[in-house]
Amino acid sequence: METSGYTTAGGIGVEREAREVDEAALEEIVTSLGHRRGGAFSSGMDYPGRYSRWAFGYVDPCLELVAKGRVISATALNERGRGVEPPGAPSQEAPGHPGARPTAGPEGV
Structure with missing residues (x-):
């Protein structure tokens, strides 16, 4: 078994375990x-x-990620998921504009 891990910039600990x-x-x-x-x-x-x-x-899974157009939502599916919600906040920023939220595009999303 191979185990590795890291901590994200937002402080979330991630563990990975690989085994046959x-x-x-x-x-x-x-x-x-x-x-x-x-x-x-x-x-x-x-x-x-x-x-x-x-x-x-x-x-x-502990978390459900749903993407529609440029909008991403995260929903905790159990207690473990509540500990990492909302993980997608940084990815919901407008591309090239850190800290800005995306606006509706031509498709209305």
């Missing part, structure tokens, strides 16, 4: 996505020295 798991574990995640929030991602590309196959998945 049985393929059945990923199948269990994929199956549960029919009735639980989450995601599963994989790459079947394999080329020696350049690409390797990988897969990861998760269920019951």
